[in-house]
Amino acid sequence: MNLAIEAESVVKIFGSIHALDGLSFYVKPREIFGLIGPNGAGKTTALRIVSTLLKPTSGSVKVLGRDVVNQASEIRGLISYLPEEAGAYKNLSGYEYLEFMAKFTIEDKQLIRETVEAAAKISGLEERLKDKVKTYSKGMKRRLLVARALMTKPKLAVLDEPTSGLDVLHSVHVRGIIKQYVEKEGVTVLLSSHNMLEVEHLCDKVALINKGKMVAEGSPAELKKEANASNLEEVFAKVVGFG
């Protein structure tokens, strides 16, 4: 079976900082794969390399069978990326923003309309979609962007802390949507998160990274068993520790 992502001993160096230090991980199609780790572990850097925004200093990354350096533009047609810190064009309305984004991947006018309607449902913003983005709260903006990332049903969705800033109800809603898109539309998801509860419920497989290196990998159940812990937070604390 072809892998959705093959990351092979990836190194990324910014000046003197080794953000990734020989990281390898493999994601199967239709899998929800979670990257967890402390601040500065290299999660965002890894997701940006997968999304073709950054080039690895060394090592190789294949996304849906294509090389991130040489076939970047092909990959861009197949994935969608939700940045950790992202905004939308503040002088456009929510609808205009979704339509603007949809037009790049979809040709058919009717299909564009349907896609935008689907996004409207995902976001749960309803009437507020007619307002300009600059009038949205942080969480509303985040919901708009999550909807944008999923609405086109990409082969791979790369979501950097998708529920950060969302209230409990909307976090639950977004997780449900992610699961639904994986099951019904065959989307593969690579996400990062600081919410261990979310990771435990959502992810089929988790990679715990620290200082740019993999420190533990497996399904949430496997990780818990291995570390002899009752939940992922305990696993995290045991494996990473302080210092």
Added chain:
Amino acid sequence: MVKDLFNIIVKEVKELVRDPTLILGMIIVPLILFPLMGFAMQTSMKTAEESMRNISIAVIDLDKGSVAENLTNFLITLNVRIVEVDDSNLTEAVNYVQQSNLTGLIVIPSDFSNNITEGSKAELDVYTVFRGGGIAESTSSSAISALLETFEERLVFQKIGEKFPEDPETVLDPIKTSEKSIIKGKSVDVNPGVLFGLMMSQSIGMPIGIMMLLMFAMQLAATSVASEKEEKTLETLLTLPINRFTILAGKLTGSIIVAVMGAIAYIVGFNYYMSSFMGVIPAETGVDLAAIGFAPTPISYLLLGISLFVSLISALALAVSISIFAEDVKGAQALVGPLSMLLIFPMIFMMFTDIYALPFPLMIVLFAIPFTHPMLASKVAFTGDYLTAVIGIVYVSIFTIAVLYIAARLFGTEKILTAKLKFKWLRRRRRMPAEEP
């Protein structure tokens, strides 16, 4: 590709046009500020005229002779208010002139009439009150000497009239010249001074307009790139299946569209401003410019258009490449700001000098600045020098392609995400005054 480009252009224009600060700059400045400036200009010129009419001069007459009396009477016939001042104390008189808002003071020495009737040089002391630097002040300060010159002419006329009673005027001014101009090998019955004034009034606006258009467009392009960073939309945009060059082209085109809209507003406002105090020149002279080959031909219009267009693109590409290094809109504008020197520098030379008369090194510097060329092209209509315009277009095009190439390369690498020039020194300086109390 074309669809994506169109999609981006529409979004750019929407974003820019809906930006309240931008609309402020596009409407308030040209459509309100310019007319206000014109109004201020007119008002100050009117007050200048009025103050010319109400001139009051203090006179200390130590002479009391006939010529001195003639002088004061002459001034009175010209509607000048004369205030006779006590002759004993100059310091007091000066103080009085200042206090009572008079234009100035004339001191007539005791031997004044005597010297003039005997044919030797007489002297007058003239004091003008210096009150400030406005137009009204400068005209009133020259008013007294102008009045005295008229009086002097009368004296000369009288003296000549005594010796040549038949036709003193011809003795004073024995040659009558009638000045004509040669334009493009044909003689035209117009004074060259008038033509020069006409040309100035027509071509002085062009460099200013060009400079404003380019500056405005540069600020727009820089803003549109930097706001993608500031609003954190760039990362998403760069992972979309669009050619990076398409993104760049969309941004440039969007900026051009909005800049042209702004330029039209500027031209309307600026025209109003210019016409409010110098628009009357062409109408009065009654010269048909087109008939004497002095108006722009279709070719010169075309050349100017092309020249403007390539310069616009080069200015935008320059602004975009530079703003890639900025982290936010403020940073981008700080980076683009110094570029405006490249516009102001040629504009000033274009407006006030002949570029070919400048020292050679300076001329080379000016020609190397791409934005000199559209301003030069705006003069082609008058000089008929098409070759210069064409060479300029070729030069600016090469420059533009080079800059566009660099901009596209920068846009294609991860530099656009990781290059972060922080304006630490700028921020620190801005914060300093607030920290003092």
